Amino acid sequence: MMTSSPDELIGDGARPAIAVENLTVIRGRRTALDDVTVHIAPGTVTGILGPSGCGKTTLIRSIVGTQIITSGSVTVLGRPAGSADLRHRVGYVTQDPTIYPDLRVIDNVRYFASLYGTGAKAADESVVDVGLDDHRTALCSNLSGGQRTRVSLACALVSHPDLLVLDEPTVGLDPVLRVDLWQQFDRLATRGTTLLISSHVMDEADHCADLLLLREGRLLAHTTPAALREDTGCQSLEEAFLSVIRHSTEPALG
Amino acid sequence: MILVVPSLIITLMYFMFQDAPHPPGAPSPFNAACLIMLGVFPLIVMFLITSITMQRERVSGTLERILTTPLGRLDLLAAYGTAFSIAAAAQATLACVISFWLLGLDTAGSPGLVFAIAIINAVLGVGLGLLCSAFARTEFQAVQFMPVVIAPQLLLCGIIVPRDVLPDWLQWISNALPASYALEALKEVGAHPDLTATAVRDIAVVIAFAVVALCLAAATLRRRTP
Numbered sequence: 272m273m274t275s276s277p278d279e280l281i282g283d284g285a286r287p288a289i290a291v292e293n294l295t296v297i298r299g300r301r302t303a304l305d306d307v308t309v310h311i312a313p314g315t316v317t318g319i320l321g322p323s324g325c326g327k328t329t330l331i332r333s334i335v336g337t338q339i340i341t342s343g344s345v346t347v348l349g350r351p352a353g354s355a356d357l358r359h360r361v362g363y364v365t366q367d368p369t370i371y372p373d374l375r376v377i378d379n380v381r382y383f384a385s386l387y388g389t390g391a392k393a394a395d396e397s398v399v400d401v402g403l404d405d406h407r408t409a410l411c412s413n414l415s416g417g418q419r420t421r422v423s424l425a426c427a428l429v430s431h432p433d434l435l436v437l438d439e440p441t442v443g444l445d446p447v448l449r450v451d452l453w454q455q456f457d458r459l460a461t462r463g464t465t466l467l468i469s470s471h472v473m474d475e476a477d478h479c480a481d482l483l484l485l486r487e488g489r490l491l492a493h494t495t496p497a498a499l500r501e502d503t504g505c506q507s508l509e510e511a512f513l514s515v516i517r518h519s520t521e522p523a524l525g
Numbered sequence: 526m527i528l529v530v531p532s533l534i535i536t537l538m539y540f541m542f543q544d545a546p547h548p549p550g551a552p553s554p555f556n557a558a559c560l561i562m563l564g565v566f567p568l569i570v571m572f573l574i575t576s577i578t579m580q581r582e583r584v585s586g587t588l589e590r591i592l593t594t595p596l597g598r599l600d601l602l603a604a605y606g607t608a609f610s611i612a613a614a615a616q617a618t619l620a621c622v623i624s625f626w627l628l629g630l631d632t633a634g635s636p637g638l639v640f641a642i643a644i645i646n647a648v649l650g651v652g653l654g655l656l657c658s659a660f661a662r663t664e665f666q667a668v669q670f671m672p673v674v675i676a677p678q679l680l681l682c683g684i685i686v687p688r689d690v691l692p693d694w695l696q697w698i699s700n701a702l703p704a705s706y707a708l709e710a711l712k713e714v715g716a717h718p719d720l721t722a723t724a725v726r727d728i729a730v731v732i733a734f735a736v737v738a739l740c741l742a743a744a745t746l747r748r749r750t751p
Contacts, residue, residue: 298751335593339749353748358595369586386594430594 286349288313288434288465289334294343296329296488303329305488306343311467311481316460318479319469320512326488327469328366331438334467335363348433359387362432366439368423372412376403379411380425387430397428402451417444421452428459435459437468441475453478473509484515491519527574527612531566531620535559539628556715559630561684563620563639564711567613567647568704569675573668575609575654580667583658589750598746602739606651613647634714638724642714645731646707652738659745678704703734 287310296304304326311317319327332338333345336353345352348360370379377398384394398407401421406414411422420440427435437456441449456466456478468479476482477496484491484499492499492515496508505511542555582588591601621640624630632639653674661667681691681699688699699705710727714720 337589337593337749339751355595358593361593363590363593365586365590367586369590371587383594386591386596388595426590 286313287311287346288315288348289467290344290346291330291334292344292346294330294333294345295341296326296333296338297341298329302488304333307485307488307490308343309483309490309493311465313465314460314463315480316456316466316468316478317481317483318476319467319483319485320473320476321471321485321491323471325485327471327485328438329488330485331363331436331467331469335361335436359430360433362427362430362435364420364423364427364435364437364440366442368416368419370411370419370422370426373410375408375410376414376422376425377407379422380429383426384429389429389431393429393431394425397425400428401425401455417448420444424452424455432464434465434467437466439469439471441470441472449475473507473512476508476512484512486516486519489519491515527570527616528619531562531570531616532623534566535562535620535624536628538562555628556631557712559624559628560632560639560711560715561708563617563624563643564646564707565679565704566620567617567643568650568678568707569671570616571609571613571647571650572654572657572675573671574612575605575651576658576661576667576670577664579605579655579658580661580664584663588746592746592748598743598748601746602655602743605655606648606739609651610644610648613650614644617643617647632715633718634716634720634724638714638720639711642707642710642728642731645728645735646704649703649707649731649735649738652735652742655742656738656745659742675704678702681705682708684708703731706730706734 289309289311291307291309294304294307295302307326307330319330321327329338333340334347334352336345336347336357347357350357371382374382377394380394380398381391384390395407398404401424403418403421403425406418411419414422424437424440427437441452444452453475456468460466470476476499480495482492482494482496482499484494494502499508499511499515500506503511503514505514538558539555542553542558545554547554579588582591592598617640621636621643625636657670657674658667661670677698681695681702682688682705683699688696688705691699706727710724710731713724713727717724
């Protein structure tokens with residue numbers, strides 16, 4: 272079995288940044304997540320990968336504490352997910368940029384800065400951090416899709432979160448911008464931020480230290496890009512993922 | 526738009542009634558109509574603006590995101606309530622100034638009371654709007670809540686048919702709707718130089734309705750959703 276045990280990944284036995292135990296979420300009549308257990312080490316970049324509708328967003332919403340869960344538990348930074356004191360420490364970038372199009376870039380970020388209580392200086396810094404200093408007084412409705420994503424990111428960075436959760440931040444972005452963003456995520460991780468990033472683009476998995484492969488609400492594997500290649504014998508991560516899916520469905524067929 | 530439209534419509538009404546015959550000595554019918562408008566406009570306009578804005582917050586995901594920040598739910602509603610009430614106050618100020626000074630609106634009671642009731646109506650509109658936004662899936666539906674929530678209140682509050690000649694069961698419904706009290710309070714202020722007990726009771730009832738609507742709206746703001 273290629274799934275490493277959580278303890279092995281955490282190594283020094285430090286407390287995991289996120290501990291998800293037997294999480295099951297039923298949305299409507301569908302089981303969106305089915306008995307998922309995973310531990311995520313602090314200070315890492317972890318990718319949640321899987322096809323559309325596999326439960327990535329549901330897992331993310333469970334971790335930020337906006338999802339009503341059916342059973343199991345989610346512990347974030349040592350506290351139950353969604354606890355009041357986590358709201359200062361967890362940044363959440365939603366799938367669609369959740370910013371106000373009729374406000375300027377800087378006003379959007381300042382608004383979130385005041386919600387987090389971090390002030391105007393933090394707002395200026397995060398606008399610079401996402402490379403939108405030239406556009407700080409532009410109206411968000413006039414920005415391109417990629418720029419809006421970065422405004423949305425700035426709104427999360429402004430609180431200097433310990434854990435930053437991003438739901439498909441690179442969807443619809445051009446390759447240059449994607450590289451930019453991933454470099455930024457790496458910088459944040461080296462500063463000690465734990466990042467959890469979902470994507471359905473397998474190429475991006477190489478930027479992650481850890482990978483969670485999800486399919487139809489089940490966790491197929493918790494692995495690393497290198498281990499995934501080694502275990503499946505595939506060079507491209509796309510093929511490797513497909514191979515994991517084939518292996519996981521075979522016993523069911525037989 | 527928010528600022529000038531009510532004033533323009535009240536001015537339009539002034540000219541409508543200008544040549545309308547009325548018994549000599551009796552107050553112009555414009556007085557009564559203008560007073561009603563000063564009460565009704567804040568309610569309608571604030572209801573519409575609030576319900577659509579809040580609906581946008583809910584649909585665009587900004588509300589869910591805001592609720593992951595340390596902001597308290599009541600803080601959020603209070604902030605919304607204050608922001609829109611300030612807009613409503615500016616609107617009511619302009620409408621009152623124009624009505625009383627330029628158009629010669631004349632009330633037995635103090636213009637300040639008319640203004641105060643207009644603001645309370647606006648807050649009621651904000652409360653109802655915030656509450657209704659929870660039940661609308663789209664902005665289109667949010668707009669349709671206006672005839673559902675506001676129209677019956679205006680029909681039954683005594684503007685068109687005096688409340689005491691309504692059938693019993695409609696009087697009961699009328700008694701349960703906040704606009705009936707708001708309009709009655711305005712009539713009292715229009716007719717009596719002092720603040721009457723009825724007016725005080727009516728104002729208290731409208732405030733209570735506004736507070737209940739805001740609290741119910743707070744209950745619809747869930748940090749966790751299915």
